Amino acid sequence: MHSGQKFRQLLENPNIIVIPGIYDCLGAKIAEQLGFQALATSGFGIAASTLGLPDYGFLTATEMLYSVGRISQSVNIPLIADCDTGYGNALNVIRTVKDAIQLGIAGVILEDQEWPKKCGHFEGKQVIPMTEHMGKIRAAVDARSDSSLVIIARTDSRANLGLEEAIRRGRAYVEAGADVLFVEAPQSVDELKAIAKAFPNVPLVANVIEGGKTPQLSVSELQDMGYKIVFFAVSALLAATQAMTACLHSLQELGTTTNFNNMINFREFKEFIGIPQYQQMEEEYRGK
Secondary structure: OOHHHHHHHHHHOOOOEEEEEEOOHHHHHHHHHHOOOOEEEOHHHHHHHHHOOOOOOOOOHHHHHHHHHHHHHHOOOOEEEEOOOOOOOHHHHHHHHHHHHHOOOOEEEEEOEOOOOOOOOOOOOOEOOHHHHHHHHHHHHHHHOOOOOEEEEEEOOHHHHOHHHHHHHHHHHHHOOOOEEEEOOOOOHHHHHHHHHHOOOOOEEEEOOOOOOOOOOOHHHHHHHOOOEEEEOOHHHHHHHHHHHHHHHHHHHHOOOOOOOOOOOHHHHHHHHOHHHHHHHHHHOOOO
């Protein structure tokens, strides 16, 4: 079964889908092992971890697809890829979508920002004309052909054009063929409710960013409002950054990690990453 079909089955389930944002294969494997049903790549996290740069449009299509392709192949659950703006016009979107399908991606997020884009919770975002993004959504739908790739249309227009415009764009993008709608960075509980009320029959995304522009509600609260998907886009990135900082600070201060207990041991990590299985395979194929 194509990963897109697996994700579509989750969309048909009455329960909300909690999706952690991940940025590498290790994080993806941890989330899968813990029982999450789907994952989403974080462009914010991939930019930070692979380039050491902010989510300011520095990642190219090739760099992003290289990362998400490897992540997709490392797990057996659906992966939603943050594909930014599609990296150009409708023709670029077609190539991006076709590449995503070949990599086994379950769904793509395409946003209506101008390129180079910015993180949805940063200042200074600008959006392209609504009709232009409608064309890009139609191009994505056509490019997926008979695959089950899920098209998630994102609008960043709330930031500088207001909520009413974001809702108007959302309706247009759904009409253009998007399967799921993602109105980025609503700024209050009332705005979250207004979006849900405007789209009672469309699967909606809520994006929880700790310290971001949107109120940090619980999964159950968002489900009660009518949201279908909740991304925790940078939670793992922020936690990993703190954990690594604490470990390296302790090493710097004490000259040892002997008493630093906030890490798994080497044996546990070898088991997690699959060393016993590879040792068994190595032995099986060893010349006799």
